[in-house]
Amino acid sequence: MASTIRVRAIAADGNVEVQSLIRHPMDSGFMKNDKGQIIPAHFIQTVTFETKGKIVFTAFWGPAISKDPYLKFSYQGGAKGDPLTISWTDNEGMSDTLTTKVA
Amino acid sequence: AFGVIARPARAAAAEDIYAVPRPGTVRVLHVTDTHAQIRPVYFREPSVNIGIGAAQGVPPHLVGRAFLDHFGLPAGGREAYGYTYLDFDEAAHRYGTMGGFAHVATLLARLRAEGPPGATITLDGGDLMQGSALANDTAGAALAELANDLGIDAMTGHWEFTYGQDGLRANIARLHGKFLAQNVFLTDDAAFNGAHCFDASSGRVFQPAQIYAVGGRRVAVIGQAFPYVPIAHPRRFTPDWSFGIHPAELQALASDLRHRERADAVVLLSHNGMDADLKLAAVVPGIDVILGGHTHDAIPTPTVVTNAGGRTLVANGGSSGKFVGVLDLDIGPGGVRDIRYRLLPVFSNLLPADAKVAARIDALEAPGRAAGAEVLAHTDTTLFRRGNFDGPIDRVICDALRHELDAEIAFSPGFRWGPSLLAGSPITMGDLMAQTAVTYPDVYVQPMTGEAIKGLMEDVCDNLFNPDPFRQQGGDMIRIGGMSYVCTPGNAMGSRISDLVLADGRTLEAGKSYRVAGWASVSQKQDGTPVWDVVARYLRARGTVAPDTSTRVTLRGVASNPGYAAT
Amino acid sequence: ADVPAKPVWPKDAFTCKDEASALKALGWEAPVASDKITLVLPEIAENGAVVPVSITAAMPDVRSIAVMIPDNPFTLTALFPLAAGTAPDIACRVKMAKTAKVVAIVAAGGKLYSATRDVKVTLGGCG
Ligand SMILES: [Mn+2]
Ligand SMILES: [Mn+2]
Missing domain, CATH: 3.90.780.10 (5'-Nucleotidase, C-terminal domain)
Known part of the structure; x- marks a missing residue:
């Protein structure tokens, strides 16, 4: 199955700009389904971005982050070709991880 | 550095209300919110157009007698008929229909002919391509053809977006003029997915501005589309695009046009609505004139707004083909020296139909004529x-x-x-x-x-x-x-x-x-x-x-x- | 390569229902409003379920950025602890059920700063 994670990391002058999109329902626990039943909360709690043994970015999320969450940030000290590993875990213990190369 | 603003022509019946002296370097003609009313119409202006707080009692929130008194227009004449609801039925019988693209075309041609060739820019403020069976049946395409016949050099949009992203792009491809919008950006998702846009670094979907070199001067026209398309209409029409007013981006663009692109004058072709334009003019310096639409306010004398950069004129051009705005800019080496603006009511029976446009309208309407009748x-x-x-x-x-x-x-x-x-x-x-x-x-x-x-x-x-x-x-x-x-x-x-x-x-x-x-x-x-x-x-x-x-x-x-x- | 320890989601802070208790759970003082924080939000949300938020902090030594929406059921919406070298400039997207304020809180140089903006959430229609 295709990864839930899509990421683009582009280096310019030692700075790496990262954008990511994760496929996840991010159910808040307050919405109802077609039958009027509450859809239980199901949301990503932690996302990490690590490169060369170091975490460069962490996102802690609550249930009010939008479905299919998007993130954008940048960090210093990266270069083209560096590996960048993105991992998430959610409140139900599910997780995914993906390693990409900085372009 | 800022001149007199002409009051609208207060013509006696026999006088030619369309003889507008041309004092400036560049003439900008403005039509907006025609809503595909290609034939002459009756259109009663509102008797209720309430302004609250700071908007109370100031243009555009004036109706009837208060409107006439504010703008110094006589009661009971042609202008009162054009601008207000007063005695609507009686005045409609006396003065007849207004607008109609064949009549607007005649007026535009005349207003262009008064200056040297090429010294006139013709703008459409949007809401051109929607509002009739013909517009809907052709998904706006018929109106793109007519925009070309009217000689529209640039337009921005609102209801144009309700034909969907592909529908709008197809209509833009039909236009001889430009479609300008500084305030439409790709959404995060669409940008991430590499969706088509005018400029990937800014994320702008459309060309934001166009510079016209006229009479040795450079006039920049910035487009400002309706800021709330995905809110006022189903989001499915524009899933990849995000709107909004974006004053900071507009400010940066206006400044760039003046300094890097050496524009001598900056005009904003806006579909914000007049109240939003008044606020925008106060917070964004560096724009000489806002030619506005969307709220369908026909304003004879523009409002002058002071801001950190000087002053900005805010005009609004009415709707349904009833009016043509005439902006004359006198531009010197140091920028705009003088501005004159008039909003001309288009009385169909005072302006002969342009034969070419009339024939085009007949041809375009032929397939739907029987059903429409x-x-x-x-x-x-x-x-x-x-x-x-x-x-x-x-x-x-x-x-x-x-x-x-x-x-x-x-x-x-x-x-x-x-x-x-x-x-x-x-x-x-x-x-x-x-x-x-x-x-x-x-x-x-x-x-x-x-x-x-x-x-x-x-x-x-x-x-x-x-x-x-x-x-x-x-x-x-x-x-x-x-x-x-x-x-x-x-x-x-x-x-x-x-x-x-x-x-x-x-x-x-x-x-x-x-x-x-x-x-x-x-x-x-x-x-x-x-x-x-x-x-x-x-x-x-x-x-x-x-x-x-x-x-x-x-x-x-x-x-x-x-x-x-x-x- | 070494595998760094995974950071732990601060559950206590994310279950708070008002700003004061969320700040307390994070061990934070009440922040001071700062014009060095640029909080970009739409005037009117195009979709209350997807409201783009971007936050840039111009002060030195930024350690964390938080997003709080006090009118949502849980106040703390996102917390971004920044590694050294990571720019204090982030963008994400949040859900808002109704017109409400969004607060960006920045922890920098041992102090706390904030910026607040309202977002209008509307049913839409009537062009
Ligand atoms: Mn309109
Ligand atoms: Mn409109």
């Missing part, structure tokens, strides 16, 4: 739409929805477009389409609680009367059939609407469910019948329409408001 009913009273709360045309639509769909309450959107029909007129299918031609016309019937009904009405009312113009959307109040209510525009969000009473005298109960009909829902794709079929069925069965007047909107706190006239 069908007489559905007659009206004994004058029917119009425009006004903040109510209008007999929407009463008829609500009556039809309630009757045909067996609903207690009917909603009809507070659109500002749609011409007027004089007492004694036939109502043709074409007339009905001119009130209903949208790309999401389906009717719906659904149960709604009293609480949800009131909540919806409060929400729409806040779009008109939010104290922050950037939080208004420029439409009128949703029309309600089968229910009376009281509105206090000066109150806060959530407490403007009260005393909701159904046609049979029952008070609306918050917890009770009611059967509500409507059309043009933005929230879900409906799968029913287009509203024009429902209204046509209702009209055919009647012969003569008589709008239901058993329910009413009562306004509180506006008795002395110059934007309100009891009629």
